[in-house]
Amino acid sequence: MRHDPERDAAAYLAGELGALRRLWFERHMLDCRDCWAEATTARQGRILAESLRVVAPPSMRERIRATADLTADLATEPERRRWPYLLLAGAVAMLIAVALTMALRLMTQPAPLLAAAELQRADALTVHQEPGPPSMRIGAYTWQGTAQERLDEIPATVYAYATPDGRRMLLITSTRPFPRAAGARDLKPAPSWLAEVDDASLLCADKDGTSWLAVAADEATVLSAGQALGLTRQG
Numbered sequence: 664m665r666h667d668p669e670r671d672a673a674a675y676l677a678g679e680l681g682a683l684r685r686l687w688f689e690r691h692m693l694d695c696r697d698c699w700a701e702a703t704t705a706r707q708g709r710i711l712a713e714s715l716r717v718v719a720p721p722s723m724r725e726r727i728r729a730t731a732d733l734t735a736d737l738a739t740e741p742e743r744r745r746w747p748y749l750l751l752a753g754a755v756a757m758l759i760a761v762a763l764t765m766a767l768r769l770m771t772q773p774a775p776l777l778a779a780a781e782l783q784r785a786d787a788l789t790v791h792q793e794p795g796p797p798s799m800r801i802g803a804y805t806w807q808g809t810a811q812e813r814l815d816e817i818p819a820t821v822y823a824y825a826t827p828d829g830r831r832m833l834l835i836t837s838t839r840p841f842p843r844a845a846g847a848r849d850l851k852p853a854p855s856w857l858a859e860v861d862d863a864s865l866l867c868a869d870k871d872g873t874s875w876l877a878v879a880a881d882e883a884t885v886l887s888a889g890q891a892l893g894l895t896r897q898g
């Protein structure tokens with residue numbers, strides 16, 4: 664339907680529009696600046712509305728009042744124009760939230776892996792001579808003893824190794840698979856991986872139903888442990 668701001672607004676305020684045309688105009692007015700201005704501020708409309716107060720039947724007075732309330736509610740152009748920007752701001756906020764969630768996922772490592780890194784840093788690990796290690800020596804590292812620990816929810820056997828100059832490495836086994844670290848790099852054979860967790864280097868591999876985790880301060884150490892134990896291979 665074509666609009667005629669002046670006539671539509673006047674007819675609307677006078678209650679002269681047919682039901683369909685009235686519905687159409689009420690909706691149209693919300694998007695049409697001219698009709699909105701005409702219906703809310705046009706002198707003709709105001710005069711008509713005022714004169715109608717006297718002569719209009721009660722139901723029409725209610726209508727006019729309702730229209731005036733609507734006008735007061737939506738009050739003004741800035742209000743009506745703000746919503747697209749609010750939507751845009753909402754979309755931007757959502758994008759930022761998604762990006763933050765992804766960043767957090769990268770920074771937050773599974774609890775068992777954080778526990779393993781913590782164990783590698785801890786000075787005191789109470790070790791026993793049983794069970795014996797998978798290998799007495801791995802490169803410059805010699806087995807010091809074995810401990811039974813829980814890495815978060817995962818029961819694990821921890822073999823502690825050290826070099827003569829005090830560098831430490833842990834070999835950890837469990838019958839339950841360790842979770843994959845965020846930002847892990849694949850090693851062969853799958854699903855082996857290498858990752859940095861909380862300043863420690865972790866190498867994880869599965870073999871014959873046992874999950875292995877090598878934990879040391881540097882990547883070269885855990886990589887050589889993985890190869891020495893036949894867990895991973897180069898390339």
Ligand SMILES: [Zn+2]
Pocket residue numbers: 666667668691695696697698699
């Ligand atoms: Zn219009």
